Amino acid sequence: MSLINQVLNELENRGSNAPLGEIAIRAVPPRKRSYVKLYAFLAMALVVVLAGVRWFMERPAPVPERAVIAVAPSNPVATDPNAVPASAPAPVMAGGEPSVLQSSDGLHGKPLLEVGDEEQVEPAPEVEKPKRHNRKRKAQQLAGNAGDLPTEDPEIQQLKTVSPQQRAANEFGKANLALQEGRTNDALAGYRNVLLIDASYKEARRAWVALLINLKRNDEAESVLKKGLRHDPHDALFAMQLARLQVARDDVPLALKTLQKTLPYAEGQADYQAFVAALFQRLNQHEEAVAHYRVALRLVPNGGIWWMGMGISLQALQRNDEARVAYQRALATSSLTPQLQAFVQNKLKEL
Incomplete structure (x- = not known):
């Protein structure tokens, strides 16, 4: 003890004799607190919260309970001797799910899903289940009542029942409208679509041909x-x-x-016969030309230009008398243009 006291006294003496500025006073810094454990704890808590949120969002949606129809008849239901006992399996209804029979509260008509032991509930009345042999009868009744159901919009029914011929007619109308509006390409495409729908639509084919000819x-x-x-x-x-x-x-x-391929189907058409005669005449086959001109003139006697054509072929065959008669008949029809009348008169002078 004495040694310790001596050391303390020496230190005290030194301190009292030392100048004030030489006395070194050092403050001991406080000990730093460590937040590592706190941060680790917060991180773990955050991970747990995120995992919980993810589980909550990804869990399967709860299956909604089947709606229960409460049966609360005011009068007792008469039992049918043919009714199926309640203990029998429930018949399979539409959708492949069995029908559910629930008991009901007699006072409020509310469904009783769970009944405690202390509650006394009146037993639910037995409901007659449909017989299997009545299904066909019900289906027939439903089919018979189908006429009472609201009908579809007539426009929708028309779209469902439209025939290819009707669709072709609609396209033909659109093509004609496009042609009237000057949309030539649309008109050409429209006529082509008509024939793709109905190849026998002759009006569309003729209109298409006429338009192509006009376009050269x-x-x-x-x-x-x-x-x-x-x-x-x-x-x-x-x-x-x-x-x-x-x-x-x-x-x-x-x-x-x-023309000869279709000639058997056009024997009664005067213009067709005259066209064949003119082609024979251009090929210098005058006998055939005269024969077809005669057929055409029997059908249309006042065909002045055909009389003139027959006169030309008769003159080429050196049958001048017949040719003169044919030229005269041509002038008598008064259907020739002034140029053709002058031509026929010159032919008569040649004879």
């Missing part, structure tokens, strides 16, 4: 006409249109061949 696209017009004749070889108008296009490109033999 004769090759395409010939192709359309050939397809029309393959579809209907009896159409004399298509044959005449095709023959005229072939004559326009100086293929008279092919044009005559085209």
Whole structure:
């Protein structure tokens, strides 16, 4: 103890003799607190919260309970001796799910899903279940009452029941409208669509051909006409249109061949017969030309230009008397243009 006291006294003496500025007073810094554990705890808590939120969002949606129809008859239901006992399996209804029979509160008509031991509830009345042999009868009743159901919109029914011919007619109307409005490409596409729907739609084919000819696209017009004749070889108008296009490109033999294919179906058409006669005449086959001109004139006696054509072929055959009569008949019809009248008069002078 004495040694300790001595040391303390020496230190005290030194301190008292030392100047004030030389006395070193050092403050001991406070000990730093560690937040590592706190941060770790917060991180773990955050992970747990995120995991809980994710589980809550990804859990399967709860299956809604089936709606229960409360049965609360005011009068007792008469039992049917043919009714199926309550202990029998529930019949399968629409959707493949069994029907559910629930007991009900007699006072409020509320469904009793769970009944405690202390509650006394009146037993639910037995409900007659449908018999299997009555299903067909019910189906027939439903079918018979179908007329009482509201009908669909007439426009929707029309769209459902529209035929290809009606669709083709609609497209034809749209194509004609496009042509009237100057939309030539739309009109061409419309006529093509009509024939894709109904290849026998002749009005669309004729309109398509006429438009192609006006556009100087004769090759395409010939192709359309050939397809029309393959579809209907009896159409004399298509044959005449095709023959005229072939004559326009100086293929008279092919044009005559085209007409001869359809000739059996056009024997009663005067203009068809006269066209065949004119082609024979251009090929210098005057006997055949005269024969077809006679057929045409029997059908239309006042065909002045046909009388003139027959007179030319008769004159080429050196049958001048017959030719003179034919020229005179041509002038008598008064149907020739002034130029043709002058031509016939010159022919008469030659005879």
